[in-house]
Amino acid sequence: METATALKAFAAALAVAIPALATAWAQSKIGSAGLGALAERPELRGVVIILVAIPETMVIIGFAVAYLIIES
Secondary structure (H helix, E strand, O other), rough: OHHHHHHHHHHHHHHHHHHHHHHHHHHHHHHHHHHHHHHHOOOHHHHHHHHOOOHHHHHHHHHHHHHHHOOO
16 A cells, blocks of 8 residues: 555656646746847737746646645
8 A cells, every 4th residue: 555655646746847847948948038029029028927927837737636646
């Protein structure tokens, strides 16, 4: 039974870690492009903030999946 618990914990950790890494990579690309766009057109500030925030949903979904894995 301890092996099943350990595997659940590992699966939950992967459910958070992989989307977190993907989010970090996406935000680095979006952030640098967004700053370049803001240098030329400052009125795009709101759009850039939204585009940087969208990848964060992957981590939130990862937390939800991890919770479901642990609770099952």
